[in-house]
Amino acid sequence: MTQPVVLEVKNLRTSFKGDDGKLYPAVNDVSLQIGRGQILGLVGESGSGKSVTGFSIMGLIDPPGQIEQGEILFKGQDIRRYSPKQMRQLQGNRLAMIFQDPMMTLNPVLRIDVQMVETIRAHERVSKAQALDRAIQTLALMGIPSPAERIRQYPHQMSGGMRQRVAIAIAMLHQPDLIIADEPTTALDVTIQAQILSEVQKRVREQGTSLIWITHDLSVVAGLADEIAVMYAGRIVESGPVNTVLDYPAHPYTEGLIASLPANNQRGQQLYQIPGMTPSLKNIPSGCAFKARCPFAQPLCDTEPALTPCREGVMVRCHFPRNVEVSNA
Amino acid sequence: MTIWLIRRLSQALVVVLMMTLIVFIGLHAIGNPIDTLIGPDVDQVQRARIIQQLGLDQPLWKQYFAFLNGALHGNLGNSFVYNIPAVTLIIQRLPATLELAIAAMLFAVILGVPLGLWAGLKPNHISSRLIMTGSILGFSLPTFWVGLMLIMAFSVGLGWLPASGRGETVTVFGLEWSWLTLDGWRHLLLPALNLSLFKISLVIRLTRAGVREVLPQDFIKFARAKGLSPMRVIGVHVLRNILIPLVTVLGLELGSTIAFAVVTESIFSWPGAGKLILDSINTLDRPVIVAYLIVVVCMFVLLNLLVDIAYRVLDPRVRLQGDQ
Amino acid sequence: MAKHEHAVATSRSPWAVAAKQFMRSYSAMFGLTLSLILVCVAIFAPWITPQNPYDLMQLDVLDSRLPPGSENGLGTYHYLLGTDGQGRDIYSGIFYGLRISLMVGLGSALIAAVLGTSLGLLAAYAGGRTDAIIMRVVDLILSFPSILVAMMILAYLGKGVSNVILTLVILEWAYYARTARGQALVETQREYVEAAHCLGMPHWRIMLSEILPNCMPPLIVIATLQVARAITLEATLSFLGLGVPITEPSLGLLISNGFQYMLSGEYWISLYPGLALLLTIVALNLVGDRLRDVLNPRGQS
Numbered sequence A: 001m002t003q004p005v006v007l008e009v010k011n012l013r014t015s016f017k018g019d020d021g022k023l024y025p026a027v028n029d030v031s032l033q034i035g036r037g038q039i040l041g042l043v044g045e046s047g048s049g050k051s052v053t054g055f056s057i058m059g060l061i062d063p064p065g066q067i068e069q070g071e072i073l074f075k076g077q078d079i080r081r082y083s084p085k086q087m088r089q090l091q092g093n094r095l096a097m098i099f100q101d102p103m104m105t106l107n108p109v110l111r112i113d114v115q116m117v118e119t120i121r122a123h124e125r126v127s128k129a130q131a132l133d134r135a136i137q138t139l140a141l142m143g144i145p146s147p148a149e150r151i152r153q154y155p156h157q158m159s160g161g162m163r164q165r166v167a168i169a170i171a172m173l174h175q176p177d178l179i180i181a182d183e184p185t186t187a188l189d190v191t192i193q194a195q196i197l198s199e200v201q202k203r204v205r206e207q208g209t210s211l212i213w214i215t216h217d218l219s220v221v222a223g224l225a226d227e228i229a230v231m232y233a234g235r236i237v238e239s240g241p242v243n244t245v246l247d248y249p250a251h252p253y254t255e256g257l258i259a260s261l262p263a264n265n266q267r268g269q270q271l272y273q274i275p276g277m278t279p280s281l282k283n284i285p286s287g288c289a290f291k292a293r294c295p296f297a298q299p300l301c302d303t304e305p306a307l308t309p310c311r312e313g314v315m316v317r318c319h320f321p322r323n324v325e326v327s328n329a
Numbered sequence B: 001m002t003i004w005l006i007r008r009l010s011q012a013l014v015v016v017l018m019m020t021l022i023v024f025i026g027l028h029a030i031g032n033p034i035d036t037l038i039g040p041d042v043d044q045v046q047r048a049r050i051i052q053q054l055g056l057d058q059p060l061w062k063q064y065f066a067f068l069n070g071a072l073h074g075n076l077g078n079s080f081v082y083n084i085p086a087v088t089l090i091i092q093r094l095p096a097t098l099e100l101a102i103a104a105m106l107f108a109v110i111l112g113v114p115l116g117l118w119a120g121l122k123p124n125h126i127s128s129r130l131i132m133t134g135s136i137l138g139f140s141l142p143t144f145w146v147g148l149m150l151i152m153a154f155s156v157g158l159g160w161l162p163a164s165g166r167g168e169t170v171t172v173f174g175l176e177w178s179w180l181t182l183d184g185w186r187h188l189l190l191p192a193l194n195l196s197l198f199k200i201s202l203v204i205r206l207t208r209a210g211v212r213e214v215l216p217q218d219f220i221k222f223a224r225a226k227g228l229s230p231m232r233v234i235g236v237h238v239l240r241n242i243l244i245p246l247v248t249v250l251g252l253e254l255g256s257t258i259a260f261a262v263v264t265e266s267i268f269s270w271p272g273a274g275k276l277i278l279d280s281i282n283t284l285d286r287p288v289i290v291a292y293l294i295v296v297v298c299m300f301v302l303l304n305l306l307v308d309i310a311y312r313v314l315d316p317r318v319r320l321q322g323d324q
Numbered sequence C: 001m002a003k004h005e006h007a008v009a010t011s012r013s014p015w016a017v018a019a020k021q022f023m024r025s026y027s028a029m030f031g032l033t034l035s036l037i038l039v040c041v042a043i044f045a046p047w048i049t050p051q052n053p054y055d056l057m058q059l060d061v062l063d064s065r066l067p068p069g070s071e072n073g074l075g076t077y078h079y080l081l082g083t084d085g086q087g088r089d090i091y092s093g094i095f096y097g098l099r100i101s102l103m104v105g106l107g108s109a110l111i112a113a114v115l116g117t118s119l120g121l122l123a124a125y126a127g128g129r130t131d132a133i134i135m136r137v138v139d140l141i142l143s144f145p146s147i148l149v150a151m152m153i154l155a156y157l158g159k160g161v162s163n164v165i166l167t168l169v170i171l172e173w174a175y176y177a178r179t180a181r182g183q184a185l186v187e188t189q190r191e192y193v194e195a196a197h198c199l200g201m202p203h204w205r206i207m208l209s210e211i212l213p214n215c216m217p218p219l220i221v222i223a224t225l226q227v228a229r230a231i232t233l234e235a236t237l238s239f240l241g242l243g244v245p246i247t248e249p250s251l252g253l254l255i256s257n258g259f260q261y262m263l264s265g266e267y268w269i270s271l272y273p274g275l276a277l278l279l280t281i282v283a284l285n286l287v288g289d290r291l292r293d294v295l296n297p298r299g300q301s
Helices: A050-058 A084-090 A112-123 A128-141 A160-172 A190-207 A218-224 A242-247 A252-259 B002-029 B033-037 B044-054 B060-072 B086-121 B126-140 B143-157 B182-214 B218-225 B230-267 B273-283 B286-314 B316-323 C002-009 C014-023 C026-043 C090-126 C128-143 C146-157 C161-188 C191-198 C203-239 C251-262 C268-295
Strands: A005-017 A023-035 A039-043 A065-074 A095-098 A178-182 A210-215 A227-232 A235-241 A308-311 A314-316 B170-172 B175-177
Touching: A005 A050, A005 A210, A023 A039, A023 A050, A023 A065, A023 A210, A023 A227, A023 A235, A039 A050, A039 A218, A050 A065, A050 A095, A050 A178, A050 A210, A095 A160, A095 B218, A112 A128, A112 A160, A112 B230, A128 A160, A160 A178, A160 A190, A190 A210, A190 A218, A210 A218, A218 A242, A227 A242, A227 A252, A235 A242, A235 A252, B002 B060, B002 B286, B086 B126, B086 B175, B086 B182, B086 B230, B086 B273, B086 B286, B126 B182, B126 C268, B143 B182, B143 B230, B143 C203, B143 C251, B143 C268, B182 B230, B218 B230, B230 B273, B230 B286, B230 C146, B230 C203, B273 B286, B273 C146, B286 C146, C014 C026, C014 C268, C026 C090, C026 C268, C090 C128, C090 C161, C090 C203, C090 C251, C090 C268, C128 C161, C146 C161, C146 C203, C161 C203, C191 C203, C203 C251, C203 C268, C251 C268
Parallel strands: A039 A210, A039 A227, A095 A178, A178 A210
Antiparallel strands: A005 A023, A005 A065, A227 A235, A235 A314, A308 A314, B170 B175
């Protein structure tokens, strides 16, 4: 990577305290690296720990959760060590987040302009009028029609897609270095989804913002991301350039995910599904977490595999990675 | 909004009318209305004259309309004891009660909301548990007993504050108000505190419940993700959401606070409408009782209406839905 | 909670489970014990008190307004908590006062419970006009502050223990009616009611034996809290001079009697009856609070 590194996560472990007082890791030994202007797709089913990873980076983990170990290097600084005040200076400013359900993201009893202006004024000394202007401009940029009127509305007066655009606009107010988007289009119609995806991609490319797009939908990632990381049971099981991984998946789980895409299934035939269910936080099996559902499991899989390089740019956590013979084209 | 308002107003009107009917029937069902409205020591000639004047020899339904007519004009008979129109008497005494009730509500909010916020934000801290236990006590302790204790402690024991009466008053709009003078506050403090205890407990519990409900919501997390200061997150985002149910409940409670002021007024000899009604019951000053009922019922219905309107104004989701 | 699931699955009646959970709270058990003690004390008052304060023969006016711990004139006897303006022993007076307070509180709650529950069940089961009428009355009663309604009714009726009980019943039945109706409405939709219907069970039997038991938990909670509320309200009304007569004083009236002596520093005449009242109310509230936590979250309303 010739780009300067914006975010580097090293061996992150975030756990939650159960009723029994024991700590259960939701994110286990996760390492990521994102360069300037890069888009990383973080993929996994619900319960895989992808959202928790996002919250950990943003510093939004509350008790009973805690970050047990690891480093989160944002532009070279370990923000895990930051005081709450220092984190607040980053949040919404250099580091922004977009949530999944736009109705619950925006405060239902406050107007949009209030919620946007407060974000601007939290980080910059500008007058309310100036902040309001900036906010209206950003809304226009996100493709919201008649932004000066819309901004005086309440969230429930807008459609889901429009609310999400507002949320994205808020995230972009200070031209952050990194945006973490946690399944922002999952709750929206497919057509709106496509619109928003292309908008976000455009803005991000224009401003050189790095983006982590968290999703369970591989097809979204395919058109959007440069790199992909697949998570299962709190661990990264495969990562690499998006086309390589999607065309020649190395981990059986990734293979299963791709196979279960409706586009990859024959019309009229039963959809392929990975057998079994994602393990809950307390019941993660020892050794390779996927072994119970893996069609290629062997006795060796009782020991946990480490994340190892597989092909150029691809890391995989498997004793028997697939598609290894494929040459790097 | 306008259609709803009209509907609501007509509803309120119906309730008031029903209540006047009940009061009227009560007047006639329990004892002789003649005895009720005319004093016991009026001679026969006077009696006959007043009976004719008040129309007490007319058929019932005519009397009811006369009664309503009188009520609309503020004429519900004269007090036996003070010999001035009952309605005037009540209106004279109302400011004192209102002062007391509003001061009590103010205390309830000023003390209760911060305490409730704290208990909601740090539920497991020992101070929070103390606050919650305290609120149970505030519920359970009878108001009159607390009043006694306050008098014992602050008047008899420490001698800081007076135990009875109202302080100096200032006349505004022809009515006397004591909250504008320092001496007035000295006299107002204990009774208002006494009356507010129950409300404080209520506000603490409501606020805490509200905080616990709002805090885990996504939009709070999002507000933090924007880098807003904790003060702003709590003071604006959380508080605004809690305020809606809180204002509704408090608004409805204002009515019952005004009614319940009777007890406090009795202990502290506070010259308000509550003490008036109590004395009237004891001296059988019936016109005052009737007038009080009517005035209070109207006040109540008006209050409920205002609370309804306030709720619509505060919650944008409700307000704007009505327009669409 | 997963650990306990096995234990509960083995046939334990829900009442036993609730009882066990209730007993886990120290404050609730304290409240329960205290309540029971107070009830016993009230029942056995004539036998356990050293003096009957309402038997004029036993009083000595010269002994009036003595502070706690003083001896009486003959030196035969210590007034543990002092005496009031007529020479009555406060300690004994409290026990007798407790009797009246509890009788009024429990009596009114019981009658109101029976009346209110019946009407609530009726409203739910009959539906239509009956329901509308009953609920309108309930709303009306509940929307006005109880003190006001109580004052008005007692103003017309006059003092007396039975009048107070009547007033309290008029106020309280509405709470029971509303809850019972709400619960019953949920129950009437359930299948076992339809089944009973098909079997030809008469309506009143269905209500009594099928629906009522399932409505009990929240009603029990309300009943406990209502007793505390009734006692408080009665005390307040008596304090204001509207409640029980001077011949049958409740704790509230005792407190009221002592009020005039407070400013001259003779605090004991009001204080000790006040503490007794307090203990009663707090004990009942502790029990009621815990009952609410234990009985309600089990899928009931």
